[in-house]
Amino acid sequence: MAYPTDRKYTKEHEWIQVNGNTAMVGITDYAQESLGDIVFVETPKVGTQLIAGKTFGTVESVKAVSDLFAPASGTVTEVNATLATAPENVNKDPHGSWMVKLTLKDPSELDSLLSPADYEKFVAEEAGH
Amino acid sequence: MLSIPAAQPCLTRFNLSSVEATPAIRKTALNAVHRQMGAKMVEFNGWDMPVEYPASIGGGIINEHMAVRTGVGIFDVSHMGDIRLAGPQALSAVQHISMNDASRLAIGQAQYSALLYPEGTFVDDVIVHRLGEQEYLLVINAGTREKDFSWVRDNTRQFDCTVENLSDDFTQIAIQGPKGVNLLQKLTDADLSAVKFYWVTRGRLCGLNNILMGRTGYTAEDGFETYIPSDETTSARVWNEILAAGKEFGAVPCGLGARNTLRLEGKLPLYGHEISDTINVWEAGLDRFCKMEKAEFVGRVALDQVKAAGVRRSLVGLEMTERGIARDGYKVLDCGGREIGYVTSGSPSPFLKKNIALAYVPVEFTAVGTGVKVEIRGQGVGAVVVPTPFYKRPKKAA
Numbered sequence: 001m002a003y004p005t006d007r008k009y010t011k012e013h014e015w016i017q018v019n020g021n022t023a024m025v026g027i028t029d030y031a032q033e034s035l036g037d038i039v040f041v042e043t044p045k046v047g048t049q050l051i052a053g054k055t056f057g058t059v060e061s062v063k064a065v066s067d068l069f070a071p072a073s074g075t076v077t078e079v080n081a082t083l084a085t086a087p088e089n090v091n092k093d094p095h096g097s098w099m100v101k102l103t104l105k106d107p108s109e110l111d112s113l114l115s116p117a118d119y120e121k122f123v124a125e126e127a128g129h
Numbered sequence: 130m131l132s133i134p135a136a137q138p139c140l141t142r143f144n145l146s147s148v149e150a151t152p153a154i155r156k157t158a159l160n161a162v163h164r165q166m167g168a169k170m171v172e173f174n175g176w177d178m179p180v181e182y183p184a185s186i187g188g189g190i191i192n193e194h195m196a197v198r199t200g201v202g203i204f205d206v207s208h209m210g211d212i213r214l215a216g217p218q219a220l221s222a223v224q225h226i227s228m229n230d231a232s233r234l235a236i237g238q239a240q241y242s243a244l245l246y247p248e249g250t251f252v253d254d255v256i257v258h259r260l261g262e263q264e265y266l267l268v269i270n271a272g273t274r275e276k277d278f279s280w281v282r283d284n285t286r287q288f289d290c291t292v293e294n295l296s297d298d299f300t301q302i303a304i305q306g307p308k309g310v311n312l313l314q315k316l317t318d319a320d321l322s323a324v325k326f327y328w329v330t331r332g333r334l335c336g337l338n339n340i341l342m343g344r345t346g347y348t349a350e351d352g353f354e355t356y357i358p359s360d361e362t363t364s365a366r367v368w369n370e371i372l373a374a375g376k377e378f379g380a381v382p383c384g385l386g387a388r389n390t391l392r393l394e395g396k397l398p399l400y401g402h403e404i405s406d407t408i409n410v411w412e413a414g415l416d417r418f419c420k421m422e423k424a425e426f427v428g429r430v431a432l433d434q435v436k437a438a439g440v441r442r443s444l445v446g447l448e449m450t451e452r453g454i455a456r457d458g459y460k461v462l463d464c465g466g467r468e469i470g471y472v473t474s475g476s477p478s479p480f481l482k483k484n485i486a487l488a489y490v491p492v493e494f495t496a497v498g499t500g501v502k503v504e505i506r507g508q509g510v511g512a513v514v515v516p517t518p519f520y521k522r523p524k525k526a527a
Binding site: 036037039040058060061062063065084 | 169180181189190191386389390452453454456476477479506
């Protein structure tokens, strides 16, 4: 699977796509594939301060609960309302299903994240191929 | 990973298990077939088992669950154990260790029961089948194979019967759902319309002679469990023939994920959760399978005493009323936030589209409609006591 080139990735299988000073965050295809049917997403309220590397919510499948880790620090400006009613969209279109939007506190934090190519390599190793 | 439910087959955070299982883990004869089909594998009670199959072949926990409720699903349940008791005192032996009344069984009939400790708590739950005049088959849980066999052997020495562990002799394939009988009838010469629920028959299956087929299961649906020789070649051939024959009914292979959500909807107990060696028959609500009118069985005396002393807690069904999923081991709180009990099994319910759970609470909280909270990541989330089972299969039209 070729991961979209317009964003960066974390080892916790989140993606972050930046537009100027705002960013969108979601989980990757590898994450949704591993989780299975997603039934519940818990997101922070608008105004919450996210800290890079810290948990900011949870995503639950039928069988498992998994933390969401913030790829970068910033303030939550918007939460995707369809997550409450149609969490399965994350399975169907993980890279198109943003979970939170935030204004970035320090865009240079993104420099330490994985490029699409590095993430693909990382995933291949994780999966033991 | 937060809150990994204890003792529940569970993926570690984003860890796709396509890697080889460790050497110590046990495999059924169909293990290679599951892996070939791309199943996500998980360790369950020492066994390398499929938890769900790929979406590309109709899998996924929700799809598999719904297939069983509306059509038919196929399960490899060979990890379960089989103990055969045979001989002049086989019935007496069974009566001594099993809480239900096996003397009611005609040849070919089966019943749900449990093996109890002298304290009236559970060694295991079991389905007792009467296969012959003096022959009984106990089908037991995967995680308790060795413990149960030792228990049965040690507690029946005084009876004139043989006790054999046949667990490795069988591949057990379950065919579950309203179309299960239609599927299986295509593959066997046995007249399945003559086999009532919780009865068994023998017949030719996929070219194999004298195969035991029971109208039993763990899904709260109609269906069959078949016991075939456990060599890999035969097992793979029969598995594939069953799936092929099931195509017209929408049959899909089903893993432990769907097995758990199906049995939970039907309030079927899982050992280590609703029943265990610290839980007694009254608490678990399994009274109707416990025949106290039997003169004697292991645990009977204690059960009398426990009942006389008063049962303090009880298993109830919960439905979440606020957003959140109750999971195994989560605390149950009263509306004031005081801890009163715990969740034994909890999950989203694919058929009911609600989040449900079974939990032990004090008897004063067991009335249907009682409001409680479940502690989810430090917060009390609203739930209500509901009638169980959560799901009952529709009665077939007369």
